[in-house]
Amino acid sequence: MSLEQIIKYEGDNSTFVWKHPIEDFNTGSQLIVHESQEAIFFMNGQALDLFGPGRYTLETQNIPLIGKALNIPTGGITPFHCEVYFVNKTEQMSIRWGTDSKVQYVEPTYQFPLSIGANGDMSLAVEDARKLLLKLVGTETSLSQDGLVRFFRGFLMTRVKTYIAQIMKSNSISIFEIDSQLEQFSDELKTRLGKDFSEYGISLKQFFVTTIAKPDGEPQYERFKELFFKQYADVAEAKIKQQVGIIEQETESRKMVIEAQGIAEKRKTEGYTYQQERGFDVAEKVAENEGAGNFSSAGIGLGMMAGVGGAVGSAVGGVFGNSIDSMTAPNSTQSNSQTQYCDKCGTLLTPGALFCDSCGASVPENNVCTNCGFKFIRPGKYCPKCGQQRGQ
Structure with missing residues (x-):
C-alpha cells in the first residue's frame, strides 16, 4: 500500500x-x-468536515509505520476508521414520476364523481449534502436517481394525489378544461x-404535470363530455354569427359612406346643391302627376316649381309656359314677346301691368335684364345670359 492515496469522484451524473x-x-x-x-x-463514524471544489490533504490517525503496531490488538485492522462520501450537486432533470x-374527486361543473391519474417529470438538486447523507443515505454506498425516487415514492404519491384533488376543487377546474390548466397545476x-x-436536503427545481389520465370509456364520463362539447360548440357558433x-x-356602413362621398363629389363637379337636386325630384313628380293634363293641376304645379329656384325654376317654367299662355292670352296667336313675368316671384303678369298682382313688386320696363339687356321670356331669379339676379 502506498503512503499517500488519491481520493476523487468516480461516479456518473x-x-x-x-x-x-x-x-x-493514510494521513496525507x-x-x-x-x-x-x-x-x-467521516472519521470514526462522525461526519467531520465538508469540502467544496479543490484539492485537500487529509490528516488522519493512520500512519503506516506506527499503524502496524497499533493494529496488533485488533487483528491488523486499524481502530481509526475513515471514509469519504461525494455528493453530486448538479440539477438532475427529467426524473419521471406518476401516481x-x-x-x-367530484367534478366541479357537473357534480359527478370520477377518478383520474397524473404523471410527468421533475428536476432535483442536492441543497444540503450533510442533511441528505445523514437522513437518507446512512451507510449505503450510493444513491442514484431511481433510489431517490424510491425513497420519496410513498410520500410523493400521497401528497400528489391529495394536492391534485385540492387544487381542482379550490380552483373549480373542470375535467374537460384541465389540459389548458397544466401550467397552473x-x-x-x-x-x-x-x-x-x-x-431531506433536496431542492425541487422543477415539477411538471405532463399528462392527466382521464376515465375515457366510462359511460357517465362520456355522457357529460358529449354534453360539454355540444354546449361549447353552440356558444362558439353564436359568437361566430355575432362577429359575422x-x-x-x-x-354596409362603409358602403353607405362611400356612396354618400361619391354623390357629394358628383354634385360638386356638376355645380348644384342638395336643395337643387331635391327641386329636380319635385319637378319630376309634378310632371308625372295624372292631373297635369288639366289646367288647374298645371297651375298648382307651376306654383310649386316657381319656388324651386335657380336652374330648377328655369327648367320647369318652360314645361308649363305654353299651357299658361294659352289660358291667359286673348287668342291662340298671341306672341311670346307680349308675355311678361314678375322678376321677384315669377308670377305671370297681366299685360300692361306696372306692378305684380301677386307680390306687389314693380315691373321693369320691357322686362329686360338691367345688366346686359337680355329680354326675359320665362320666369326666374337670375338672368340666363349674364347670371345677374333679376330685379336689381
Whole structure:
C-alpha cells in the first residue's frame, strides 16, 4: 500500500451520492473535489468536515509505520476508521414520476364523481449534502436517481394525489378544461411539494404535470363530455354569427359612406346643391302627376316649381309656359314677346301691368335684364345670359 492515496469522484451524473471505495486511508492522502460537488469526510463514524471544489490533504490517525503496531490488538485492522462520501450537486432533470392509483374527486361543473391519474417529470438538486447523507443515505454506498425516487415514492404519491384533488376543487377546474390548466397545476404542485423535499436536503427545481389520465370509456364520463362539447360548440357558433353580423354591418356602413362621398363629389363637379337636386325630384313628380293634363293641376304645379329656384325654376317654367299662355292670352296667336313675368316671384303678369298682382313688386320696363339687356321670356331669379339676379 502506498503512503499517500488519491481520493476523487468516480461516479456518473445520474448519481446523487457516491462513497469512495477506499477506506482507512493514510494521513496525507489527497482529496480532489470537482466543481458542482461536495465531499464529506467521516472519521470514526462522525461526519467531520465538508469540502467544496479543490484539492485537500487529509490528516488522519493512520500512519503506516506506527499503524502496524497499533493494529496488533485488533487483528491488523486499524481502530481509526475513515471514509469519504461525494455528493453530486448538479440539477438532475427529467426524473419521471406518476401516481400509482387514480385520484377520486367530484367534478366541479357537473357534480359527478370520477377518478383520474397524473404523471410527468421533475428536476432535483442536492441543497444540503450533510442533511441528505445523514437522513437518507446512512451507510449505503450510493444513491442514484431511481433510489431517490424510491425513497420519496410513498410520500410523493400521497401528497400528489391529495394536492391534485385540492387544487381542482379550490380552483373549480373542470375535467374537460384541465389540459389548458397544466401550467397552473404544475406551479401549485411544485410550491406545495417543495417543503417536503427540503426536509431531506433536496431542492425541487422543477415539477411538471405532463399528462392527466382521464376515465375515457366510462359511460357517465362520456355522457357529460358529449354534453360539454355540444354546449361549447353552440356558444362558439353564436359568437361566430355575432362577429359575422358585426362585419356585415360595418361593411354596409362603409358602403353607405362611400356612396354618400361619391354623390357629394358628383354634385360638386356638376355645380348644384342638395336643395337643387331635391327641386329636380319635385319637378319630376309634378310632371308625372295624372292631373297635369288639366289646367288647374298645371297651375298648382307651376306654383310649386316657381319656388324651386335657380336652374330648377328655369327648367320647369318652360314645361308649363305654353299651357299658361294659352289660358291667359286673348287668342291662340298671341306672341311670346307680349308675355311678361314678375322678376321677384315669377308670377305671370297681366299685360300692361306696372306692378305684380301677386307680390306687389314693380315691373321693369320691357322686362329686360338691367345688366346686359337680355329680354326675359320665362320666369326666374337670375338672368340666363349674364347670371345677374333679376330685379336689381
